[in-house]
Amino acid sequence: MKKLVLLLMFAVLGGCASHAEIKMPTLTAVHDPVYENKTLNYEVLYSQPKPGIFSGGEQLPLAPLENAELSVASASTLRDLPKLIFNQLPVSVKHLADNADLTLKLEITAYDKKGPAYSDHEFAKSLGKNLLTLGFASSEYNIVADFDVKYILEQRGKVIFTKDFKVKDEVDHEKGDFDSYNTLNEFTSQMLEKHFTLTLHSFFTEAAMHLKS
Secondary structure (H helix, E strand, O other), rough: OOHHHHHHHHEEEHHHHHHHHOOOOOOOOOOOHOOOEEEEEEEEEEOOEEOOOOOOOEEEOEEEEHHHOOHHHHHHHHHHHHHHHHHOOHHHHOOOOOOOOOOEEEEEEEOOOOHHHHHHHHHHHHHHHHHHHHOOOOEEEEEEEEEEEEEEEEEOOOOEEEEEEHHHHHHHEOOOOOOHHHHHHHHHHHHHHHHHHHHHHHHHHHHHHHOOO
């Protein structure tokens, strides 16, 4: 009977994982006359440690994102970056690839090979839990954001506003045996979305105030 109770307890521990709670900001789109009916294009420069198991992990120089050396994880993380940018454009601003009124340049520096936001497996903690529960425990992770981003707003080739942001955030996450590995990517994407939402909204708000001063 005691063995049955223990097995049931371990099964519950393995199945009841506590997922990351990433509080997504609820912000109203920036609405200011300085952006009225403007068009905008964007450019992304990106830097991260050199990918690869056997690389020294030296920080690579900033390069256009399409030419940057990415790991599989960072390529996946950054896939939806254009969508994140477009979602934070001020009201009435439209994306235009050529001859736009404004150009937004992003200089992103990630400090991990897996990209600006990533899942970090806590091996020692996970191993300890599994030893105590005969392998039934959930795996421990941190969902991490660790990057700097510099936004530069240009008008017809002239810099009109710039601001730097340093992002450092992490939340605990447990991955249960029944959770798909893709759930880690989902939480990583949420973490990235959270911080691009916050920083872009702040940037466009401050830029409008600067342009009117």
